[in-house]
Amino acid sequence: MEHAFDIFLTVMTLLxxxxxxxxxxxxxxxxxxxxxxxxxxxxxxIGWVLMESPxxxxxxxxxxxxxxxxxxxxxxxxxxxxxxxxxxxxxxPLLIRxxxxxxxxxxxxxxxxxxxxxxxxxxxxxxxxxxxYYDNWFxxxxxxxxxxxxxxxxxxxxxxxxxxxxxxxxxxxxxxIPRGGMFRYVSSANYFGELLEWVGFAVASRSWAGAxxxxxxxxxxxxxxxxLRRRYEREFGEEFSRxxxxxxxxxxx
Numbered sequence: 394m395e396h397a398f399d400i401f402l403t404v405m406t407l408l409x410x411x412x413x414x415x416x417x418x419x420x421x422x423x424x425x426x427x428x429x430x431x432x433x434x435x436x437x438x439i440g441w442v443l444m445e446s447p448x449x450x451x452x453x454x455x456x457x458x459x460x461x462x463x464x465x466x467x468x469x470x471x472x473x474x475x476x477x478x479x480x481x482x483x484x485x486p487l488l489i490r491x492x493x494x495x496x497x498x499x500x501x502x503x504x505x506x507x508x509x510x511x512x513x514x515x516x517x518x519x520x521x522x523x524x525x526y527y528d529n530w531f532x533x534x535x536x537x538x539x540x541x542x543x544x545x546x547x548x549x550x551x552x553x554x555x556x557x558x559x560x561x562x563x564x565x566x567x568x569x570i571p572r573g574g575m576f577r578y579v580s581s582a583n584y585f586g587e588l589l590e591w592v593g594f595a596v597a598s599r600s601w602a603g604a605x606x607x608x609x610x611x612x613x614x615x616x617x618x619x620x621l622r623r624r625y626e627r628e629f630g631e632e633f634s635r636x637x638x639x640x641x642x643x644x645x646x
Contacts, residue, residue: 398521402605405513409605409612416616432498438486440495444503445482448511449475455515466527467518469536470598473543474514477590480551490558510606517602539597546589549575553583570625570633578643580625580633581618585641588614615641 452475461467530536552574560569575582591610595603618641625633640646 395521398516402513402601405509405605406608409609413612413616416613431496433496434494435497435500437489437493437495440500441486441489442482444500445478445507447504448507449478449482451508451511452478452515455511455519459519461519464527466530470518473540473594473597477547485554488558490561513602513605517600518598522600535599536597539593539595542593542596543590546586546593550583550586550590553586557583568628570629575643578638579641580622580638581614581641584614584618585643588641615646
């Protein structure tokens with residue numbers, strides 16, 4: 394099983410590289426970058442539930458079927474992971490304002506990736522990691538460092554999403570520059586928060602599976618952050634460019 398899992402991780406790593414390259418040529422057409430070429434539009438709220446819930450559900454199945462379900466180390470990682478996806482699958486969609494749409498193709502691609510990611514993370518945490526892997530887990534610094542990064546990233550992500558939601562009054566369809574919070578430093582503060590979450594999770598889990606997911610997060614969100622910044626520059630010109638924000642990582646990129 395471990396050999397097959399290593400091959401799986403290698404394939405996922407290479408796929409992330411392909412996605413990273415492709416997204417520099419083709420914008421992921423949802424949200425501010427909505428594009429009908431990715432399929433017929435469906436309501437954003439339904440799209441987010443369909444796209445994000447498979448990973449939450451499958452992780453629950455992998456946890457419940459495992460002999461490790463009540464071990465402290467695996468359970469802690471499971472709860473961190475599921476805290477993000479419960480919010481993203483079932484709370485975030487309810488908070489979306491307006492009647493925005495999402496292309497069906499984006500939803501389907503998200504469902505596929507999230508299913509594979511559940512197999513990566515849940516597979517490693519509950520099934521593939523070797524016996525004794527979680528011994529003395531809480532005497533090591535990694536779970537505390539990674540957990541702190543994860544919680545900080547989730548807080549940034551939630552706060553940034555709130556700023557974006559409140560940019561418009563009901564009935565307003567104009568675009569605005571997000572301000573405040575980590576938007577002082579990057580144009581895609583919500584993406585920075587999510588990236589920080591999964592870097593923290595990789596540190597906390599001390600696993601290649603976690604590192605591959607962090608790489609996938611960067612490969613998906615960094616090109617999108619670059620596209621969003623270009624769109625802001627075209628729409629707002631000097632008003633935006635004089636803010637001198639980075640794309641996704643403060644002071645770096």
